Amino acid sequence: MSAKKINIDAINIGLMFLALIPAMLLPFELFLFVYAFLGPLHYLTEINWLHKKNYFTTQKYDYMLLLVLIAIISLLVFTHTTYKNYISFFYFFAFAAAFSMVIYNNYIKKILLTLVLLAVGSVFFYFFNDSFKTAFTILLPSLIHVFIFTGAFIILGSLKSKSKLGIVSTVVFVICALITLFASPRTGLTHVDAEVYNMYGIFRPINEVLVRLFSFMQVDNAKIAIWAPAGISERDMEIFFSGTGIKVMRFIAFAYTYHYFNWFSKTSVIQWHNTKRINMILIVLIWIISIVLYAKDYMLGLKWLFVLSLAHVILEFPLNNRSFLEIKQQLTAKFSK
Numbered sequence: 001m002s003a004k005k006i007n008i009d010a011i012n013i014g015l016m017f018l019a020l021i022p023a024m025l026l027p028f029e030l031f032l033f034v035y036a037f038l039g040p041l042h043y044l045t046e047i048n049w050l051h052k053k054n055y056f057t058t059q060k061y062d063y064m065l066l067l068v069l070i071a072i073i074s075l076l077v078f079t080h081t082t083y084k085n086y087i088s089f090f091y092f093f094a095f096a097a098a099f100s101m102v103i104y105n106n107y108i109k110k111i112l113l114t115l116v117l118l119a120v121g122s123v124f125f126y127f128f129n130d131s132f133k134t135a136f137t138i139l140l141p142s143l144i145h146v147f148i149f150t151g152a153f154i155i156l157g158s159l160k161s162k163s164k165l166g167i168v169s170t171v172v173f174v175i176c177a178l179i180t181l182f183a184s185p186r187t188g189l190t191h192v193d194a195e196v197y198n199m200y201g202i203f204r205p206i207n208e209v210l211v212r213l214f215s216f217m218q219v220d221n222a223k224i225a226i227w228a229p230a231g232i233s234e235r236d237m238e239i240f241f242s243g244t245g246i247k248v249m250r251f252i253a254f255a256y257t258y259h260y261f262n263w264f265s266k267t268s269v270i271q272w273h274n275t276k277r278i279n280m281i282l283i284v285l286i287w288i289i290s291i292v293l294y295a296k297d298y299m300l301g302l303k304w305l306f307v308l309s310l311a312h313v314i315l316e317f318p319l320n321n322r323s324f325l326e327i328k329q330q331l332t333a334k335f336s337k
Contacts, residue, residue, distance in 0.1 A: 009169050020176045042259075043312040045272050048275055055315055056319045096118060110133035149316070151170070155327055183247075237314075
């Protein structure tokens with residue numbers, strides 16, 4: 001194991017704790033800050049890096065289909081149409097197509113596999129529409145992207161490098177997540193002010209889904225905040241001012257913050273910063289404009305960067321699929337010896 005690899009694994013363990021501490025204390029504020037400040041820079045640098053890597057597909061122009069699907073989803077989001085119900089299906093379409101793009105070189109085989117997966121997805125979309133929408137419209141582009149896929153990258157890196165410290169980092173990653181979900185919410189600063197409450201509105205669906213998923217934790221859901229708006233709905237009371245709601249928010253804040261930290265720590269590993277000067281100038285310029293817009297009007301910043309955020313999630317799908325396939329190969333090779 002090289003000293004460089006040891007240092008990178010050690011740094012990432014440190015970054016996990018660096019993400020955990022503020023997530024435990026100020027989860028809503030931390031999320032809103034890193035999403036606005038680090039998010040845009042992450043989208044821009046990752047898309048630039050993925051383009052250099054041909055998006056990890058087997059053919060040079062495979063990604064063009066993903067661009068078409070990004071455009072379709074964007075149009076459905078920004079237009080008032082009854083077809084909005086199909087957004088989840090197009091997310092699934094993108095993920096299925098990305099899987100085909102890393103499995104086969106032959107276009108005919110790619111198309112056939114994609115069609116088979118779409119047929120299966122259509123059945124789930126029709127018979128389990130609510131669950132399908134939750135999985136592919138809410139969870140896939142958010143927590144699955146920032147937590148599950150990040151965890152897969154950590155595991156794959158550990159398997160490839162045969163790094164014991166890398167394995168430790170995987171364990172620490174899981175432990176940190178469990179701490180956010182099971183430590184008492186009263187140990188943190190749970191006050192949510194009016195500005196944070198209003199700014200977080202667009203992200204409520206993620207919390208709502210997780211509050212339902214983690215309802216088994218049986219925590220004290222009594223109101224634990226100093227301030228709450230008059231006439232607040234029961235749903236928002238649970239999201240912002242209950243024990244389960246605070247735990248869920250700490251998990252979300254940790255997952256997003258470490259997701260960004262993990263990416264920016266990889267300069268020596270994947271060389272995402274090694275790009276043309278003009279590209280880096282454009283990236284920094286757009287990043288600065290984005291921060292200014294977020295500072296002026298948070299919702300305006302979200303609208304400005306929606307397509308970019310969507311693009312970085314979908315264009316990463318081939319890499320996500322390839323990572324899981326490589327984990328399977330690494331584990332098969334390891335246990336077949």
